[in-house]
Amino acid sequence: MTKQEAEKIKDLCVDVDELTEDCFYLRLAVDNRISKQAVSGAVSRLNNLGQPQKVADAFIESGKLVDNLKKYGIPCAEWCAD
Numbered sequence: 001m002t003k004q005e006a007e008k009i010k011d012l013c014v015d016v017d018e019l020t021e022d023c024f025y026l027r028l029a030v031d032n033r034i035s036k037q038a039v040s041g042a043v044s045r046l047n048n049l050g051q052p053q054k055v056a057d058a059f060i061e062s063g064k065l066v067d068n069l070k071k072y073g074i075p076c077a078e079w080c081a082d
Helices: 018-030 037-049 052-072
Strands: none
Touching: 018 037, 018 052, 037 052
């Protein structure tokens, strides 16, 4: 799917910041889709942030990316090739 095609699907139009991206990779590690070693940098950044509510919000938002990956094969339009 191209970025242009993905942008036509409302579910895939998710604004992803660095915190949400880290949470997404953490979710993939929990689901054993990627190694826990591969996500160690994300875990470190989340632990050092010191803003638990912001992390919780990003973790919830990252669930949309996981759902999209399961449903569409891609997490969001922003990460599609042009």
